[in-house]
Amino acid sequence: MLAIAFIASRGADRSFSGSTIFSTRVKCGECGGWYGSKVWHSNDKYRRVIWQCNHKFKDKTRCKTPHLTEDEIKAAFVRMVNKLYEDREFYITELTAIKNRLGDTAALEKERRILDEQLGIDAKAVNDLIARNTRVAQDQKEYNERYDALVNRYEETEHKRDAVMEQIDQIMIRRRKIERFIESVKDLPELITEFDESLWAGLVDSLTVHGKDRIAWKLTCGMEIDF
Numbered sequence: 125m126l127a128i129a130f131i132a133s134r135g136a137d138r139s140f141s142g143s144t145i146f147s148t149r150v151k152c153g154e155c156g157g158w159y160g161s162k163v164w165h166s167n168d169k170y171r172r173v174i175w176q177c178n179h180k181f182k183d184k185t186r187c188k189t190p191h192l193t194e195d196e197i198k199a200a201f202v203r204m205v206n207k208l209y210e211d212r213e214f215y216i217t218e219l220t221a222i223k224n225r226l227g228d229t230a231a232l233e234k235e236r237r238i239l240d241e242q243l244g245i246d247a248k249a250v251n252d253l254i255a256r257n258t259r260v261a262q263d264q265k266e267y268n269e270r271y272d273a274l275v276n277r278y279e280e281t282e283h284k285r286d287a288v289m290e291q292i293d294q295i296m297i298r299r300r301k302i303e304r305f306i307e308s309v310k311d312l313p314e315l316i317t318e319f320d321e322s323l324w325a326g327l328v329d330s331l332t333v334h335g336k337d338r339i340a341w342k343l344t345c346g347m348e349i350d351f
């Protein structure tokens with residue numbers, strides 16, 4: 125009996141706050157929290173899903189940002205995409221400039237190679253010290269101090285190398301995102317009239333609701349546009 129009740133309540137939960145393409149995509153312009161979904165009129169023909177700031181139910185201070193129905197989110201998306209389409213030349217030029225300003229990774233790659241070599245040298249110094257200690261009797265206090273110093277040097281170099289690799293990764297990820305976005309904009313099928321889920325997935329990182337007609341879009345290329 126218990127198990128059945130549990131499953132039934134899980135099912136009921138899901139219809140109220142199920143994960144959809146809008147989950148963790150719609151942000152409140154007032155508190156910065158995520159909008160959550162709620163079903164209105166779940167049992168009649170007026171049934172619809174609305175999205176509103178979750179903050180409203182957790183705190184006494186309520187955000188004044190409006191709720192949006194799924195249809196309103198979809199319509200706002202269609203308007204945003206069509207704006208992108210109309211101004212595509214501008215956005216492609218802008219994004220290409222941003223991409224070029226990211227610089228190339230050649231200098232960082234060179235730095236990484238140098239640090240990799242240094243890491244090899246540092247590792248060898250530690251190993252040599254250990255090997256010598258097994259062959260030659262020496263002051264163990266001195267040996268331990270020397271060992272700690274060499275290991276610290278190795279770890280410092282490793283830390284620097286990892287930071288450079290992280291920088292390279294960030295630039296490459298950013299560049300790939302911009303390139304993919306530019307391709308999506310170039311592929312836009314003229315003006316659209318209906319919501320398109322794959323376009324949504326490719327273009328939208330998140331949107332911040334300031335008002336019914338004031339939405340700031342953060343796009344997957346990192347760019348933000350307001351309408």
Ligand SMILES: [Zn+2]
Pocket residue numbers: 152153154155156157177178179180187189
């Ligand atoms: Zn809020």
